[in-house]
Amino acid sequence: MRMSHIPMLAAAAVLIALPFGAPAYILHLVIQILLWSFIYTAWSLMGRFGFVSFGHGAFMGVGAYVPALLWTYYDVTPWLGIPIGVVLAALLAVVIGVPCFRLKVVGHYFALVTLALSQVVLLSLVAARDITGGSLGFTPKAAGNSWYALQFSDKGTFYAIALILWLVGLSVWRQIDRGIGREALEAISEDEDAAAAVGIDVLREKLRVTVISAAMTALGGALYGQYMMYLNPETVSGIAVSLQIVFAAVAGGVYAMLGPTIGAVLTISLTEGLRVWFGVNFVGAANTIYGVLLVLCIIFMPQGIVGTVQRLKFREPPKAAPAE
Amino acid sequence: MDIYLLEAIINGILLGGVLALLALGLNLIFGVIDVVWIAYADIVMCGMYALYFLYAVYGWPFPLACAVTIAGVAVLGVFVHLLIIAPVLNSAPINQLLATGGLLFFLQSFATLLFGTDFRNIGIRLPIIEIGTIFLSFSRLIAFVVGLIGAIVLYLFLKRTYIGTAIRAIAQDRDIVGLMGVDQRKIYLVTSAIGGALAGLAACMLALQYDVQPFIGNTFGPIIFMICVLGGLGNMIGGFIASFIISQIIAIGGYYSNTELSYVLCFTLFIVLMFVRPRGLFAR
Numbered sequence: 001m002r003m004s005h006i007p008m009l010a011a012a013a014v015l016i017a018l019p020f021g022a023p024a025y026i027l028h029l030v031i032q033i034l035l036w037s038f039i040y041t042a043w044s045l046m047g048r049f050g051f052v053s054f055g056h057g058a059f060m061g062v063g064a065y066v067p068a069l070l071w072t073y074y075d076v077t078p079w080l081g082i083p084i085g086v087v088l089a090a091l092l093a094v095v096i097g098v099p100c101f102r103l104k105v106v107g108h109y110f111a112l113v114t115l116a117l118s119q120v121v122l123l124s125l126v127a128a129r130d131i132t133g134g135s136l137g138f139t140p141k142a143a144g145n146s147w148y149a150l151q152f153s154d155k156g157t158f159y160a161i162a163l164i165l166w167l168v169g170l171s172v173w174r175q176i177d178r179g180i181g182r183e184a185l186e187a188i189s190e191d192e193d194a195a196a197a198v199g200i201d202v203l204r205e206k207l208r209v210t211v212i213s214a215a216m217t218a219l220g221g222a223l224y225g226q227y228m229m230y231l232n233p234e235t236v237s238g239i240a241v242s243l244q245i246v247f248a249a250v251a252g253g254v255y256a257m258l259g260p261t262i263g264a265v266l267t268i269s270l271t272e273g274l275r276v277w278f279g280v281n282f283v284g285a286a287n288t289i290y291g292v293l294l295v296l297c298i299i300f301m302p303q304g305i306v307g308t309v310q311r312l313k314f315r316e317p318p319k320a321a322p323a324e
Numbered sequence: 325m326d327i328y329l330l331e332a333i334i335n336g337i338l339l340g341g342v343l344a345l346l347a348l349g350l351n352l353i354f355g356v357i358d359v360v361w362i363a364y365a366d367i368v369m370c371g372m373y374a375l376y377f378l379y380a381v382y383g384w385p386f387p388l389a390c391a392v393t394i395a396g397v398a399v400l401g402v403f404v405h406l407l408i409i410a411p412v413l414n415s416a417p418i419n420q421l422l423a424t425g426g427l428l429f430f431l432q433s434f435a436t437l438l439f440g441t442d443f444r445n446i447g448i449r450l451p452i453i454e455i456g457t458i459f460l461s462f463s464r465l466i467a468f469v470v471g472l473i474g475a476i477v478l479y480l481f482l483k484r485t486y487i488g489t490a491i492r493a494i495a496q497d498r499d500i501v502g503l504m505g506v507d508q509r510k511i512y513l514v515t516s517a518i519g520g521a522l523a524g525l526a527a528c529m530l531a532l533q534y535d536v537q538p539f540i541g542n543t544f545g546p547i548i549f550m551i552c553v554l555g556g557l558g559n560m561i562g563g564f565i566a567s568f569i570i571s572q573i574i575a576i577g578g579y580y581s582n583t584e585l586s587y588v589l590c591f592t593l594f595i596v597l598m599f600v601r602p603r604g605l606f607a608r
Contacts, residue, residue: 052418099599108360108417112549113598116591119546123591127584239546243425250422284436284538291430298423299411 015163019156027155029272033264034162035224038169040249040260042216045176045209047246048254050107050189053210054242055096055114056217058121059089061237063218064225065125065132068140071149073131078150082222089218090211092117097210101203104192115239122238137232140225150226158227165223166261169216173257176212181205217245247290251297253304262306329579331458336575337568338461341468344567345529346544347551348474348560349522354549355558356482356495357515359409360421363428364523365545367404370431371397371527372536373439380446394524401520402513410512428541435538443535450532463532470529472564474522479560491515495558547587550594556604566605 018030043056066088067081076084096117099105105113126134133139143149152158176182184205187195196202225231234240244267252263267290274286301308350364361367371393378389408427412419450462482488490506491514502508534540551570555562570590577586601607 050416050418052421096595103599103602105598105602108421109553109598109602111418111421112553113595115546116550116594120588120591120595123584123588127582127588239542243429246422247425247429284433284438287429287433288437291426291428291433294426294429295408295423296426298419298426299408302415302419 031162034166037261037264039220041169044249044254044260045213049185053114055117057118057237057242059214059217060221061121062089063221064236072141086218090215093214101206118242125233253306256306259306332575332579336572338464340568340571341471345471346526347548349519351552351563353519362424365541366431371524372531390528397524398517398521401516405516467529475564562606
């Protein structure tokens with residue numbers, strides 16, 4: 001614990017100093033990394049217990065579109081709109097989760113059901129093109145620099161919000177990692193029937209983590225929308241986003257607190273780096289490399305990058321909590 | 325009856341033929357041996373590019389180009405198994421899904437890198453059949469017939485031949501099959517090759533009616549997974565019928581409102597049926 005303080009303090013110093021010195025472009029990237037890290041962390045809350053959801057695109061879509069639409073058409077402040085979106089996403093998680101968990105739809109069948117859910121949200125957003133703008137995307141009503149509208153002209157404010165959000169995400173991860181629920185969920189992921197036999201309320205435990213994960217994803221989606229000020233069904237919902245969430249989290253490692261964050265750092269810098277180096281002529285280059293890395297990751301390092309590094313470092317199975 | 329509705333229904337039937345053909349190979353891979361190729365539709369996309377280049381760019385005769393495409397995609401299927409599925413075969417099925425998901429990313433973006441996002445057409449214009457005032461696409465009719473024949477042949481192959489029996493057995497218990505004197509590795513390779521060949525066949529038929537582009541897999545991928553589950557995994561005839569149910573929902577829904585909403589209806593139906601009849605519509 002003592003030794004690990006030093007890099008942590010250094011990281012904290014960099015994160016605090018960043019908005020004062022860094023160019024806007026770097027700040028923009030870091031904000032994106034923080035927001036996506038939060039969403040990937042949310043996903044890994046479920047993913048680490050083997051509940052692979054391809055439905056997080058749906059939760060993010062709901063979270064992003066609901067406050068934006070409420071604000072633009074009804075002047076409802078995002079301070080109210082975001083909670084509404086988050087609650088709706090949580091309800092969606094309950095509606096899909098209860099029958100799934102009750103009827104033991106698990107593993108890749110659960111993945112397929114949630115995949116269908118992402119498509120339902122994506123296609124509904126496209127179909128409602130009269131209000132959402134369909135595939136052309138949607139730009140929320142601009143309000144300049146306003147706390148009421150949660151829109152800021154300087155990146156610094158948003159950086160602070162994203163940073164706090166990210167820290168909240170990590171602390172939720174830690175709460176679940178430390179709680180008694182984790183033991184229950186690990187037992188469930190090993191063998192549901194056996195877990196039920198020793199008195200674990202399987203439905204309740206699974207539902208709890210699913211709702212938390214969905215609500216966090218919706219919150220992340222909402223702030224992503226507030227920051228980008230442009231929503232597109234393809235970039236905040238649907239299969240593509242769901243896959244992106246799953247893969248970044250898995251590549252980074254779902255068993256460690258910072259795994260999903262590392263996943264976000266790697267994927268976003270890879271995409272940006274290749275875009276800057278090769279320009280737009282090589283639009284597919286980043287994802288091509290990304291795809292190969294993913295296959296290799298799944299085959300050779302199912303624990304993800306952080307998990308593998310930890311195992312090499314400590315020579316022990318990295319299922320345990322991150323080093324303290 | 326409204327003539328346009330009738331036309332929508334008939335076109336729905338023909339779209340069903342296309343979907344059935346697409347679902348055929350997936351039903352063998354996913355349904356029978358329970359290996360999840362989430363990138364199946366993108367493997368079909370590779371086949372469509374192969375056909376496009378062989379036929380439209382290098383000017384090979386169409387039947388030869390088709391044959392080479394089918395063989396090529398079959399080989400691709402074997403590679404997918406050897407390189408991606410085999411290493412994760414003994415871990416949770418979700419890992420197969422994730423690994424082939426990486427393949428999906430790779431194929432789509434590699435195709436974008438190589439060929440750009442242009443829509444390419446192989447340039448065969450098959451005649452439109454006109455019955456009374458209804459117009460039918462001949463290429464869809466061919467896909468329909470090929471899909472039907474494919475389903476029957478595959479059904480007979482699985483039920484009547486030794487290797488078909490072994491394929492069905494390996495789905496039930498991977499380990500016990502070995503004790504019965506079946507070489508599992510060989511069965512997996514043969515099944516992957518057949519599944520790939522069927523993807524190639526679907527690619528040839530699909531290229532007759534759709535332009536090739538790197539993301540065409542996204543149009544069909546989710547739908548054909550739904551079809552396999554609805555028809556009952558591994559049930560070829562059930563999958564064939566499920567294709568028509570789905571295609572009718574799409575066609576009639578598209579007639580009454582818009583295409584996206586009819587897809588929404590399909591996916592919602594899938595979710596509900598997963599809960600109500602998880603073993604497929606036709607399970608006893």
